[in-house]
Amino acid sequence: MTYEHLDVRIEDQVAWATMNRPDRLNALNPRLVEELRDFFTGLYWRRDVRVVVLRGAGRAFCAGLDLKERSGDNADRSVGAGLTGQRRISEIVIAMRRCPQPIIACVDGAASGGGFALALASDVRIATPSLKMNAAFIRIGLSACDIGVSYFLPRMVGSSVAAEYMLTGRFMGAERAYQLGLVSRIVEPDALEAEARDFAADMLHATPLGLRLTKEALNHAIDAQGLEAAIAMEDRNQILCAQDGDFGEGVRAFLEKRKPVYATRES
Known part of the structure; x- marks a missing residue:
């Protein structure tokens, strides 16, 4: 797919994906939805990309659904067509969790x-x-349970805080998000890219297999049926990584205090 609103640049095994509709605060129109879904779905098979940085152009990360463009759409309004359109959007976050690359979101505005x-x-x-985050859906006549928010938010901040923001649509600022553990760092806009580069560089010290399996196990551990199920995944990961050809290089690089050089695995 040729992208119109999503700029993707690959640099040293890091994909910098920038939503590029700054005049609309990077709001999600049908084209950007298709591009995001195509990009994240395709990552599952790629070995040349090990980390993804997602950001927005201009003064916002993403202001949500582009209601102006939607209101001018004369397409089929049936329940079936609506469900298909809804699934086109929700599949993005499923693909984001399914892709093996860690995703760093640079959330400005x-x-x-x-x-x-x-x-x-x-x-x-x-x-x-x-930063200003909110479950805006409930403020426009919809449910706040949308595009995975009802799954992610209570697991990250607890049910009471999740209910506070989802039932009201209130905005959450940077300090509150940091206190709740939703964001790892608060930096000035001109330091955002450098901070993302630091995170990506640290992630690239892991072996390609180790990084992928860690994200996978973290995803499953959230819903694991108890401690033993989580440990079973951990044990499996360690044995798989220890048998991987990059394991020895990872150990040598650690002992020699240098950047590891792993075998290149193209898609």
């Missing part, structure tokens, strides 16, 4: 509605002081 969901579906969130 507004992250509302669908933008909030994209931030929550990422693995690490870095924010600026201007």
